[in-house]
Amino acid sequence: VVVVDVLRATTTMVYALAAGATMIVPCREVDDARQRARNFPGALLGGEREGLPIDGFDLGNSPAEYQADKIAGRPIVLTTTNGTRAIDSCHMARRVLFAALVNRSAVCRQLEREPRVGIICAGTNGQVTSEDVLLAGAIVEGFSLSDADELRCNDQAWLARAAWRSLSLDPPKLPALIAALRDSTGGRNLVRLGMEADIELAALCDRFAVVPALDIREGVIRLQ
Amino acid sequence: VVVVDVLRATTTMVYALAAGATMIVPCREVDDARQRARNFPGALLGGEREGLPIDGFDLGNSPAEYQADKIAGRPIVLTTTNGTRAIDSCHMARRVLFAALVNRSAVCRQLEREPRVGIICAGTNGQVTSEDVLLAGAIVEGFSLSDADELRCNDQAWLARAAWRSLSLDPPKLPALIAALRDSTGGRNLVRLGMEADIELAALCDRFAVVPALDIREGVIRLQ
Numbered sequence: 001v002v003v004v005d006v007l008r009a010t011t012t013m014v015y016a017l018a019a020g021a022t023m024i025v026p027c028r029e030v031d032d033a034r035q036r037a038r039n040f041p042g043a044l045l046g047g048e049r050e051g052l053p054i055d056g057f058d059l060g061n062s063p064a065e066y067q068a069d070k071i072a073g074r075p076i077v078l079t080t081t082n083g084t085r086a087i088d089s090c091h092m093a094r095r096v097l098f099a100a101l102v103n104r105s106a107v108c109r110q111l112e113r114e115p116r117v118g119i120i121c122a123g124t125n126g127q128v129t130s131e132d133v134l135l136a137g138a139i140v141e142g143f144s145l146s147d148a149d150e151l152r153c154n155d156q157a158w159l160a161r162a163a164w165r166s167l168s169l170d171p172p173k174l175p176a177l178i179a180a181l182r183d184s185t186g187g188r189n190l191v192r193l194g195m196e197a198d199i200e201l202a203a204l205c206d207r208f209a210v211v212p213a214l215d216i217r218e219g220v221i222r223l224q
Numbered sequence: 225v226v227v228v229d230v231l232r233a234t235t236t237m238v239y240a241l242a243a244g245a246t247m248i249v250p251c252r253e254v255d256d257a258r259q260r261a262r263n264f265p266g267a268l269l270g271g272e273r274e275g276l277p278i279d280g281f282d283l284g285n286s287p288a289e290y291q292a293d294k295i296a297g298r299p300i301v302l303t304t305t306n307g308t309r310a311i312d313s314c315h316m317a318r319r320v321l322f323a324a325l326v327n328r329s330a331v332c333r334q335l336e337r338e339p340r341v342g343i344i345c346a347g348t349n350g351q352v353t354s355e356d357v358l359l360a361g362a363i364v365e366g367f368s369l370s371d372a373d374e375l376r377c378n379d380q381a382w383l384a385r386a387a388w389r390s391l392s393l394d395p396p397k398l399p400a401l402i403a404a405l406r407d408s409t410g411g412r413n414l415v416r417l418g419m420e421a422d423i424e425l426a427a428l429c430d431r432f433a434v435v436p437a438l439d440i441r442e443g444v445i446r447l448q
Contacts, residue, residue: 130379130386155354155409162354162387185379 001093002107002139004100005122006131007186008061009083010212011100011202012046015063017223018208020072024221026084030054033079040075047079051193054079063201075220086122087214093118096214098221101135101177102207108142110211110224117143119157124185130163131184131202137164138171171205178203225317226331226363228324229346230355231410232285233307234436235324235426236270239287241447242432244296248445250308254278257303264299271303275417278303287425299444310346311438317342320438322445325359325401326431332366334435334448341367343381348409354387355408355426361388362395369394395429402427 004010013024025040027033030049034056037043046059046066053060059071061080078084090096095114099107111117119139121132137160144151144161153161167176181187181199190198211224228234237248249264251257254273258280261267270283270290277284283295285304302308314320319338323331335341343363345356361384368375368385377385391400405411405423414422435448 127378128380128383130382133379133383155357156352158354158407159352159357159383159387162390163383166386166389183382 001090001095001118001120002097002099002111003083003086003090003120003122004132004135004139005080005083005086006100006135006202007129007181007184007190008063008198008202009078009080009122010098011102011198012061012063012066012080013078013083013098013212013221014100014103014208014210015201016046016066016071016076016078017212017221018210019066019068021066021074021076022222023075024212025075025077025219026087026221027077027079028085028088030079033057033077037077040077042073043075043077044071046076047084049081051081051189051195062195062198064197082122082124086120089120090214093216096216097224098212098214099135099139101138101171101203101205102201103210104135104138104142105206106209106211108139111139111143119160124189127185129185131181131186133160134164134167134180134184136160137162141165141170174203177205225314225319225342225344226321226323226335227307227310227314227344227346228356228359228363229304229307229310230324230359230426231405231408231414232287232422232426233302233304233346234322235326235422236285236287236290236304237302237322237436237445238324238327238432238434239425240270240290240295240300240302241436241445242434243290243292245290245298245300246446247299248436249299249301249443250311250445251301251303252309252312254303257281257301261301264301266297267299267301268295270300271308273305275305275413275419286419286422288421306346306348310344313344314438317440320440321448322436322438323359323363325362325395325427325429326425327434328359328362328366328395329430330433330435332363335363335367343384348413351409353409355405355410357384358388358391358404358408360384361386365389365394398427401429
């Protein structure tokens with residue numbers, strides 16, 4: 001199963017782990033995050049509620065904040081509104097990876113030999129959002145390129161790929177992708193909050209070659 | 225609200241009313257259809273369960289069956305698995321229209337002055353299906369052409385339009401559209417049942433300029 005929350009949880013996870021955080025500890029609730037942080041020496045608290053930083057936390061949910069000088073060598077205890085919650089719907093999965101546009105090709109390579117893949121779009125408050133469906137389509141397209149004869153997908157995956165293809169190129173030109181992300185529910189929220197710069201960081205296709213994966217036994221996320 | 229069930233309920237409704245049926249009486253259940261037919265003199269019973277004709281009914285759910293010589297001047301009492309049921313989700317709407325590819329432009333013209341439009345995709349057994357989402361996207365695209373400055377759509381409408389645009393032209397070339405419909409859940413079902421010809425009838429964009437509309441008081445569908 002691949003978890004997708006482009007704006008911003010999975011994007012931030014990729015930036016954080018690529019910058020040297022030792023792990024992400026995903027937590028559903030703010031209190032739960034504060035509690036679990038005590039078990040991880042040197043841990044930083046990160047996340048958001050309604051897009052904004054949480055009182056008393058070290059970090060928000062903006063990828064720009066997750067710089068090596070601040071976070072390298074430390075665990076991040078993270079709670080976000082939709083992204084960390086999407087993980088709860090993966091309890092049947094044998095393997096759980098985390099995808100963003102910034103690591104899409106690396107994720108596709110990891111999936112090449114999997115016989116069956118589900119893509120979980122975090123969405124916003126239970127609603128379908130276009131930024132997540134676009135990345136889901138990009139992942140389906142990544143499959144199609146490597147294994148076109150064998151690919152079978154359901155209608156939702158077919159539609160997601162069609163939406164991605166409507167952006168014309170693979171990967172799309174950066175301005176087209178940024179425009180599509182700005183038009184999405186998540187994008188409009190970020191513009192409203194003055195966090196537009198995060199959209200540009202999220203749109204940098206394949207900036208990283210790392211893949212966050214859930215350690216199912218421990219409930220923490222580390223690089224694959 | 226616009227109800228969409230391309231394969232095949234709304235397509236069949238358009239063919240039936242264009243061929244001179246006086247009205248469609250949508251019924252949720254088979255027994256309910258048999259019962260209501262008694263109140264409509266000369267009525268024909270039509271519909272399907274699992275895509276197949278219903279025992280003792282006059283007509284199945286194939287648009288090809290709804291020919292003028294058989295149905296002109298008569299009411300059709302219709303029950304289908306997903307299409308007639310989608311109508312139940314429209315009980316809050318002030319106005320309910322029925323759209324198919326075969327009458328898409330006529331529907332778009334009717335919607336031009338509406339301040340707010342919802343599109344209900346029937347899907348299959350509660351699942352999103354690509355044939356319905358493609359038509360939803362075609363309707364959104366129809367709006368965009370006539371009223372580009374004013375259009376605001378939610379992420380699902382945006383994604384539907386993107387999927388439609390991935391077919392390259394508006395309307396797409398017939399072979400591309402038929403291929404997309406064959407790939408859909410509804411299309412695969414029809415191929416399996418040997419009813420492929422219905423896909424081609426459903427793909428004839430703008431063959432008709434008629435718009436079925438629900439008479440909310442009487443619960444029957446007539447031409448607008």
